[in-house]
Amino acid sequence: MSTEEKVTLPRVAKGPRPMMFEDEATDILLSMNVSLLSELIVTRQRLDAVERLLDQKGILPKSDVDNFSPDEDAANQRESLREEISDRVFYLLLQQTERAERAVPEGAPGEDI
C-alpha cells in the first residue's frame, strides 16, 4: 500500500458545457433525471443480486425484507447513503464552482486551433 497522499482528480471537463434549452434549468433537470434513472437501476440491480444470493443459500425469504426495521446505527448509515446518492444526482449543480474555475474563453467549439 502506498503511503502517498490521496489525489483529487478533476470532475469537470475543460471546455464549454452546451445547454440545449432556453432555460438552463431544463438541462439541469434533465441531468438529474438521467442520474436518478442510473442510480435507481444500480440499486435495483444490487437488490436483485442480494435477493438471488440469499435465496440461493436458503437464508432469507423475501418477506423478511418487507418487514425490516433498521436500528439506530443502521438508520444513521442509511441517512449517509441518502446524502451520497443525492449528491450524485445533483452533480451538475454541485460542480458549478469547479466548472467556473475550469472554464476557458478560448477553444470555443468549432474553432480551428
Add this chain to the structure above:
Amino acid sequence: MAEAQHEHAMMTNRSHDEAERQNNVRTLRQSLLRKFAAGSREMFYREIKPEYEKQTGKPLDDYRQIRTEMLKGNYMKFQMGFHRVVQELMFESLIPPVEQQLPDLIDKSKEIDRNLGTLELDPSLELPRYITAVDIHCQPGGYTSDHREDDIAAGAIYDRAIHIYNSGGSGMTDMAGRTITGYLDAVFPDLNPSRILDMGCTIGHSTAAYVKRWPEADVHAIDVGAPLLRYGHARAEALGLKIHFSQQSAEQTKYDDSSFDLIVSNILAHETSTKAWPTIIKECHRLLKPGGVMIHADLPQLDEVDPYRQFIYTNETYYNNEPFWTKYRTLDLKQIATEAGFLPENVIRDFSQVKGGKDQAKIDSAIGNSQSVGYGAPAGSPLGMAFIIGIKE
C-alpha cells in the same frame, strides 16, 4: 450483445455498484441513444424536411440549416442534452474508483514491468494546443494532465471508457486496430511489416491488434499524453504485448528517415488541426520505407455523407469537446497526401467496416453496406470507418 471487458492486471477494481453505474452508461448508450437517434432521423425525413421544403420552396440540404430546424423541437434538444449527460455520467462513473485506487495502481504499474516493451517519456515535449485547449471527449483533466508523480489516471479512466463507448463490442477493445489489419490483409495481402508505428496510440488498445497480427514485427506507439503512455506500457506488459511506447508528437518524431513499413492511426486525424494534419502526413512520408504503407482511419468527410448525417456528425463538435471535428471533415485528404510527397496514383481513399479478413466478397459487402447507410451510423452504434492510404514510392 455486449461482451464483458477483458480484465487484465492493471485494471481498476470496481465494487458491484461502481460496475453497475458503468454498465448502465453502456446500456443507455446502446439502447436509449440509439432509439433517440432513430427517432430524430425519422422525424427529419417524415416531418421536418418535407414541411420546410413545402413552406420555403427550397431543399433542406445544408447541415447548419438542418440543425436550426431540428433544434426548434424539444425532441432533438432532449436527445442532445441526454447525449451530453450520458457522456458526463460515464466519467462520473469512471473517475471515483480510479481516484481511490490511484496510489496502488501507480505502484502496480511499476511492479508489472516484464521488460517486453519499453517506455520513453519526454518531459520537455511541448504539448500541442489542439490537444490541451479543451478536455477532448469531455474527459475531465484531459489526456495529458499529470495530477501527481508517475500519474496514470487518464489512462486508467480511458481504458474502461473505451469499452463503455464501444457499447461492449469487444472484450479486448482492439476492434479499431482489427478493422485496419483486416482491411490490410484484404487489400495488401503481401504486406509483412517488420517495423510498425501507431500514431496517437493513447493506451495502445488498438496497437495490440498489430502486435497480434505481426508478432515478429517491431511495434512502436507514440502519443503526447504521458499518463496514457505510462498506463499503456503497464497494460501492454500485463497483457504480454511487446510495444515500444514513446512520448512524441506525430508532427515531428525522433525516428530516422525510412524507419517504418507500416504507419497507422485510429481516429487521430480529427483531434489535430488544419496546420498539424498535413505536417503529420509529411512526417509519415519521411518515415516510410520505399513501398511502405500509411493508413489513417477516421469517420468519413462531410461530402461523403448525406446532409442529415453531416448534421449528426457535426454535433460532436458542439457537444463533445471536439474543436477540429467539423473542420477536419472539410479537408481534401487526397490533396494533402499528394502535397506531402505521395504520388497521386499511390493515394487511396477508401471506407469500410471490414472485419472479414481476406474474404473479398465479405469486404465488398461490408463496403456496400457502409455506402447504403451513408458510411456512418448513429451515435451508439458501430462506426463506419473511412481510410486515407498512402504508399511510399
